Amino acid sequence: MLKAVILIGGPQKGTRFRPLSFEVPKPLFPVAGVPMIQHHIEACAQVPGMQEILLIGFYQPDEPLTQFLETAQQEFNLPIRYLQEFAPLGTGGGLYHFRDQILAGGPEAFFVLNADVCSDFPLNAMLDAHRCQRHPFLLLGTTANRTQSLNYGCIVENPQTHEVLHYVEKPSTFISDIINCGIYLFSPEALKPLRDVFQRNQQDRQLCLALGEDSPGLWPGAGTIRLEQDVFSALAGQGQIYVYLTDGIWSQIKSAGSALYASRLYLGRYEFTHPERLAKHTPGGPQIRGNVYIHPTAKVAPSAVLGPNVSIGKGVTVGEGVRLRESIVLHGATIQEHTCVLHSIVGWGSTVGRWARVEGTPNDPNPNDPRARMDSESLFKDGKLLPAITILGCRVRIPAEVLILNSIVLPHKELSRSFTNQIIL
Numbered sequence: 001m002l003k004a005v006i007l008i009g010g011p012q013k014g015t016r017f018r019p020l021s022f023e024v025p026k027p028l029f030p031v032a033g034v035p036m037i038q039h040h041i042e043a044c045a046q047v048p049g050m051q052e053i054l055l056i057g058f059y060q061p062d063e064p065l066t067q068f069l070e071t072a073q074q075e076f077n078l079p080i081r082y083l084q085e086f087a088p089l090g091t092g093g094g095l096y097h098f099r100d101q102i103l104a105g106g107p108e109a110f111f112v113l114n115a116d117v118c119s120d121f122p123l124n125a126m127l128d129a130h131r132c133q134r135h136p137f138l139l140l141g142t143t144a145n146r147t148q149s150l151n152y153g154c155i156v157e158n159p160q161t162h163e164v165l166h167y168v169e170k171p172s173t174f175i176s177d178i179i180n181c182g183i184y185l186f187s188p189e190a191l192k193p194l195r196d197v198f199q200r201n202q203q204d205r206q207l208c209l210a211l212g213e214d215s216p217g218l219w220p221g222a223g224t225i226r227l228e229q230d231v232f233s234a235l236a237g238q239g240q241i242y243v244y245l246t247d248g249i250w251s252q253i254k255s256a257g258s259a260l261y262a263s264r265l266y267l268g269r270y271e272f273t274h275p276e277r278l279a280k281h282t283p284g285g286p287q288i289r290g291n292v293y294i295h296p297t298a299k300v301a302p303s304a305v306l307g308p309n310v311s312i313g314k315g316v317t318v319g320e321g322v323r324l325r326e327s328i329v330l331h332g333a334t335i336q337e338h339t340c341v342l343h344s345i346v347g348w349g350s351t352v353g354r355w356a357r358v359e360g361t362p363n364d365p366n367p368n369d370p371r372a373r374m375d376s377e378s379l380f381k382d383g384k385l386l387p388a389i390t391i392l393g394c395r396v397r398i399p400a401e402v403l404i405l406n407s408i409v410l411p412h413k414e415l416s417r418s419f420t421n422q423i424i425l
């Protein structure tokens with residue numbers, strides 16, 4: 001019997017995702033037409049013997065999250081529960097805090113998945129690798145180029161045995177081009193080192209209190225465990241941690257730009273995994289180019305041209321003569337006639353007026369470098385806003401016949417003119 005845990009974090013973590021994370025918790029942001037973590041759940045549900053999926057985070061269990069859980073349970077016919085941390089406990093603290101729930105029923109192993117990654121989740125292959133050796137920790141690894149590797153957990157492996165000999169979280173100089181994908185398979189024994197870290201933290205705290213040196217700023221919150229630094233770095237080279245290398249699709253989803261890139265990766269996989277989700281050209285229907293997802297409730301005019309890499313949400317209206325490419329249009333938005341939307345995300349309930357042009361600049365990984373990853377974009381360089389995808393927050397109104405280029409428009413704004421390279425507050 002197996003279980004899976006998805007680490008969904010909490011509200012203050014989605015900062016690079018603003019303004020899109022204002023409306024919906026980041027793990028529920030639609031990527032290729034479905035909530036980000038539905039891809040994780042679909043992958044877990046396909047592993048034979050999967051008994052339960054637990055979401056661990058520090059979001060308040062609000063309406064969208066509760067509704068998502070109910071729908072997902074029915075769809076996948078699996079118990080899917082949300083366990084709320086009383087405070088952010090780090091990537092390992094929640095696993096230790098909820099250990100009894102994770103181990104209830106005696107799973108042989110459990111997957112741990114970061115919510116903010118896009119992957120083809122080779123979970124069955126990881127399980128096969130785990131069953132050969134049954135080491136406590138198996139990490140999914142992939143490659144990144146030298147510069148980009150510094151943004152991830154870096155792994156030095158023994159190439160023969162795949163044992164992790166050395167692990168450094170986001171090093172300041174190059175360590176290895178093998179990076180941690182944030183997708184793990186742990187055996188129940190993996191909780192022992194977490195307990196050791198927990199107890200050590202408590203003892204250190206007691207000692208400090210006894211010495212009268214208590215300064216809350218110096219100590220991680222009670223129960224905080226950083227899986228990467230406290231466990232992987234500490235245990236590397238001791239025969240407990242192994243890496244399973246993949247060359248399948250993988251990307252982090254930290255920013256809106258990376259959500260668009262992840263959407264392209266998932267749409268590309270739908271051909272094999274969910275062909276029914278890909279829009280087909282039908283007589284009298286819109287022209288479809290490449291991979292496009294259209295929610296069944298969306299109304300798309302027959303003269304519109306969509307694709308590649310477009311995803312149209314629930315209840316969206318797309319007018320005559322519209323051109324949409326490399327974009328996500330979120331539910332309830334209206335794209336009026338003859339509008340052009342390229343490399344952009346149009347927020348919930350927003351309206352783009354007729355003959356307007358909404359355009360962004362893609363920041364995709366270098367296609368000539370097979371190890372290139374999406375850069376964890378920062379919005380500014382030398383005090384200037386870098387050209388990036390255009391994002392319209394929710395219920396934004398763009399008038400007719402204007403150009404919105406490389407800009408971020410915060411929710412509920414009614415624009416009256418064109419804007420280029422601006423954040424419109």
Ligand SMILES: Nc1nc2c(ncn2[C@@H]2O[C@H](COP(=O)(O)OP(=O)(O)O[C@H]3O[C@H](CO)[C@@H](O)[C@H](O)[C@@H]3O)[C@@H](O)[C@H]2O)c(=O)[nH]1
Binds near residue numbers: 010154228252
């Ligand atoms: N439940 C819970 N989840 C958390 C917490 N803090 C972070 N998370 C979740 O844990 C995952 C990792 O989040 P970060 O702490 O932001 O780490 P990172 O910068 O994404 O780096 C991690 O992922 C990379 C791969 O995407 C790895 O390369 C890296 O080593 C590390 O594991 C995310 O899904 C996030 O929502 C917490 O306190 N509680």
